[in-house]
Amino acid sequence: MKLNILGCHSATPTENTHTTSQVLEVKDHFFLIDCGEGTQNQLRQQKIKFSRIKHIFISHLHGDHFYGLVGLISTFRLLGRTADLHIYGPKGIKDVITLQLKLANSWTNYNLFFHELERKKSELIYEDELITVHTIPLDHRVYTNGFLFQEKPGLKRLDKNKLRNYNIPHYDFHNLKLGRDLVLDDGTELKNEMVSLDPIPIKRYAFCSDTAYNESLVPLIKGVDLLYHEATFLNAHENLAQKTKHSTAAQAAKIAKLSEVKRLVLGHFSSRYRDKNRFLAEASPFFDVVELAADGKIFDI
Amino acid sequence: MKLNILGCHSATPTENTHTTSQVLEVKDHFFLIDCGEGTQNQLRQQKIKFSRIKHIFISHLHGDHFYGLVGLISTFRLLGRTADLHIYGPKGIKDVITLQLKLANSWTNYNLFFHELERKKSELIYEDELITVHTIPLDHRVYTNGFLFQEKPGLKRLDKNKLRNYNIPHYDFHNLKLGRDLVLDDGTELKNEMVSLDPIPIKRYAFCSDTAYNESLVPLIKGVDLLYHEATFLNAHENLAQKTKHSTAAQAAKIAKLSEVKRLVLGHFSSRYRDKNRFLAEASPFFDVVELAADGKIFDI
Numbered sequence: 308m309k310l311n312i313l314g315c316h317s318a319t320p321t322e323n324t325h326t327t328s329q330v331l332e333v334k335d336h337f338f339l340i341d342c343g344e345g346t347q348n349q350l351r352q353q354k355i356k357f358s359r360i361k362h363i364f365i366s367h368l369h370g371d372h373f374y375g376l377v378g379l380i381s382t383f384r385l386l387g388r389t390a391d392l393h394i395y396g397p398k399g400i401k402d403v404i405t406l407q408l409k410l411a412n413s414w415t416n417y418n419l420f421f422h423e424l425e426r427k428k429s430e431l432i433y434e435d436e437l438i439t440v441h442t443i444p445l446d447h448r449v450y451t452n453g454f455l456f457q458e459k460p461g462l463k464r465l466d467k468n469k470l471r472n473y474n475i476p477h478y479d480f481h482n483l484k485l486g487r488d489l490v491l492d493d494g495t496e497l498k499n500e501m502v503s504l505d506p507i508p509i510k511r512y513a514f515c516s517d518t519a520y521n522e523s524l525v526p527l528i529k530g531v532d533l534l535y536h537e538a539t540f541l542n543a544h545e546n547l548a549q550k551t552k553h554s555t556a557a558q559a560a561k562i563a564k565l566s567e568v569k570r571l572v573l574g575h576f577s578s579r580y581r582d583k584n585r586f587l588a589e590a591s592p593f594f595d596v597v598e599l600a601a602d603g604k605i606f607d608i
Numbered sequence: 609m610k611l612n613i614l615g616c617h618s619a620t621p622t623e624n625t626h627t628t629s630q631v632l633e634v635k636d637h638f639f640l641i642d643c644g645e646g647t648q649n650q651l652r653q654q655k656i657k658f659s660r661i662k663h664i665f666i667s668h669l670h671g672d673h674f675y676g677l678v679g680l681i682s683t684f685r686l687l688g689r690t691a692d693l694h695i696y697g698p699k700g701i702k703d704v705i706t707l708q709l710k711l712a713n714s715w716t717n718y719n720l721f722f723h724e725l726e727r728k729k730s731e732l733i734y735e736d737e738l739i740t741v742h743t744i745p746l747d748h749r750v751y752t753n754g755f756l757f758q759e760k761p762g763l764k765r766l767d768k769n770k771l772r773n774y775n776i777p778h779y780d781f782h783n784l785k786l787g788r789d790l791v792l793d794d795g796t797e798l799k800n801e802m803v804s805l806d807p808i809p810i811k812r813y814a815f816c817s818d819t820a821y822n823e824s825l826v827p828l829i830k831g832v833d834l835l836y837h838e839a840t841f842l843n844a845h846e847n848l849a850q851k852t853k854h855s856t857a858a859q860a861a862k863i864a865k866l867s868e869v870k871r872l873v874l875g876h877f878s879s880r881y882r883d884k885n886r887f888l889a890e891a892s893p894f895f896d897v898v899e900l901a902a903d904g905k906i907f908d909i
Contacts, residue, residue: 319683322652344679345646351623368711370682374675378645381671382620399711406707410669410700412750449713 308333308456308510308608310533313349315574315600317517317539317553318371320345325602326371327575329535330355331456331512333438339363340454340514346375347382353603357386362433364440365396366516367451373400377407384415391418395432395440397450398423424452429527443527445518447552453515455527461506469502510608513568516575519549520558525566533608534568535600537575538586544577556586560593574600609634609757609811609909611834614650616875616901618818618840618854619672621646626903627672628876630836631656632757632813634739640664641755641815647676648683654904658687663734665741666697667817668752674701678708685716692719696733696741698751699724725753730828744828746819748853754816756828762807770803811909814869817876820850821859826867834909835869836901838876839887845878857887861894875901 309332314325326343330353337359339346350357357379365373373396383392392415394400401421408414422432424442433440436459443453462484475497479489489497513528516537528534539553548555554562556573563571571594573586580586583599590597598606610633615626627644631654638660640647651658658680666674674697684693693716695701702722709715723733725743734741737760744754763785776798780790790798814829817838829835840854849856855863857874864872872895874887881887884900891898899907 318686319679320646320649322649344676345621345649348621348623348646368708369714370679370708370712374679374682374708375645378620378671378675381675385619397711403704403707403711406704407669407671407675410698410704410750411671413670449711 308458308512308532310512310535310572310606310608311353311355312574312600312602312604312606313346313353314343314602315576316371316602317537317575317577319578320371321578324578325349326374327366327516328375329514330360331514333456333458335359336435336437337361338440338456341366341372341516342374342376342379343371344374344378347379349602350379357383358388358390360392361390362393363395364454364514365394365400366445366453366514367447367449368397368399368403369449369517372517376400377404380404380408380415380419381411381413383417384413388415388417391420393420393422393433395422396424397452398425425450429455441527443513443515443524445515445524446521447517447519451517453513453518453524455531456512456514458509458511460509463499463506464504466502466504473497473502475502512608515562517553519552520554520562522562522565524562528562528566528568530566531568533570533572533606534563534566535572535574536562538573538590539575539577541580541585542589544579556590557593560590560597563594563597569596571597572600572606573597609759609813609833611813611836611873611907611909612654612656613875613901613903613905613907614647614654615644615903616877617672617903618838618876618878620879621672622879625879626650627675628667628817629676630815631661632815634757634759636660637736637738638662639741639757642667642673642817643675643677643680644672645675645679648680650903651680658684659689659691661693662691663694664696665755665815666695666701667746667754667815668748668750669698669700669704670750670818673818677701678705681705681709681716681720682712682714684718685714689716689718692721694721694723694734696723697725698753699726726751730756742828744814744816744825746816746825747822748818748820752818754814754819754825756832757813757815759810759812761810764800764807765805767803767805774798774803776803813909816863818854820853821855821863823863823866825863829863829867829869831867832869834871834873834907835864835867836873836875837863839874839891840876840878842881842886843890845880857891858894861891861898864895864898870897872898873901873907874898 536559837860
């Protein structure tokens with residue numbers, strides 16, 4: 308997995324900062340998460356091919372998370388896209404996008420599927436041969452979901468050194484990768500673990516923005532390899548965080564600690580703070596495997 | 609009048625090009641014309657104070673002319689705007705903006721007035737002490753208007769040299785500026801033109817984008833000081849211009865010639881052409897006071 312931060316600032320784009328959008332690469336899949344105004348330009352800057360994006364996940368319908376979506380949909384059309392596009396987001400997203408396409412008399416020449424969300428419990432919203440995506444219900448001023456991307460376990464790997472000790476026909480290798488035991492031609496019972504290694508460990512990524520401090524996240528994101536958690540404010544504005552249902556850097560770190568995640572990335576910074584290192588300074592007493600997001604930064608998971 | 613081009617490219621924003629938006633300054637008034645995605649960033653780049661924009665004119669509801677509007681409206685709110693904002697655009701614009709504000713549960717904390725347009729004849733849509741704005745019905749794939757900005761005539765100016773020959777009380781100066789004749793204390797009849805000069809000539813600016821070649825514009829824009837006319841295509845793609853209801857550079861120049869405008873600025877360029885000078889080359893045989901728009905370029909009118 309590779310996480311490409313296109314924008315990680317709150318509220319409004321400026322000359323040098325971009326609102327929320329990121330691309331999660333999982334093998335050859337490119338999942339777009341949120342789509343603030345200007346996301347299509349950020350995709351170009353990052354040299355991400357538009358045609359590789361087939362699934363877009365929108366956390367909530369505040370402008371800094373989705374005002375770039377209709378423009379991206381239109382640009383896909385202008386680029387001659389033919390592949391299906393799937394959009395997952397709060398109920399209402401279909402109306403607002405289709406109204407704009409209707410007024411412009413510019414229907415897409417590719418299939419556009421909306422998967423509207425309204426459940427307040429975590430649910431499976433996407434699954435393919437490699438990955439599942441579940442919602443992570445968040446606590447914000449409007450209906451909001453984070454998203455948990457989880458790889459499916461791969462096949463077991465064969466231990467070539469141990470394999471040599473047995474006379475195993477090639478056609479049984481796949482059975483071993485599936486975890487099955489074998490009975491060899493000479494009657495030997497071969498337990499799977501005698502010649503196999505565990506699959507490559509799966510990776511899990513959790514995106515949680517925007518949200519107030521919310522311990523009900525903890526069981527949903529337990530032990531993920533990377534947690535992106537919003538940290539709009541610093542301690543000095545904890546009241547404002549509470550009022551606007553955002554988090555401080557320290558609160559994000561507390562959630563990371565409780566969830567025993569492997570690594571925390573902070574984002575969704577308010578533009579009122581010039582020195583972003585203060586977010587690190589306030590988070591690290593609570594959880595020390597913490598980094599700052601930055602527009603254009605890439606995290607290997 | 610000063611015309612500040614924020615973006616003058618068609619279809620979709622890219623790393624280096626911006627879709628349609630411009631600011632017309634008339635004394636201390638800042639009129640925003642069209643608002644493609646990213647306009648708020650272009651306003652910042654050009655150091656235009658957001659608070660000075662009180663009237664926004666939207667030609668039509670294609671994305672490259674208005675997908676930046678809802679973001680700008682939201683940013684005004686975040687900046688604590690209190691002044692009224694007036695938006696003039698095709699019927700439907702109110703629904704699409706208010707639906708987005710409703711879904712975000714983010715109503716403006718300033719008054720937002722929509723003036724929806726649906727007439728197919730030119731009409732007066734704005735007037736204050738300095739200026740009038742009329743629609744210019746255009747011929748495009750959806751309902752579209754250009755806009756004619758016209759200064760009101762100022763007062764007549766007094767000719768100080770001639771004034772010395774008469775004994776005119778100061779309180780009559782304003783009557784002279786209003787064009788009135790006077791009868792002086794000694795019974796002399798003083799014709800206004802004996803001591804006055806014409807007012808400073810008024811300026812007129814016409815914005816015409818997007819439109820097919822359309823001679824019905826001519827009477828509406830006759831003799832304007834500056835005509836911004838779309839020139840999406842070159843001659844090689846005249847068929848495409850016809851099909852998509854756009855113009856070529858040559859067609860824009862023909863309209864300028866027929867309209868006897870003082871100066872033509874071409875814009876709304878298709879990204880398929882790298883060398884923009886070809887637009888000039890194809891326009892100038894028909895009308896030679898022609899310039900190219902460019903993002904960030906300022907035209908004094």
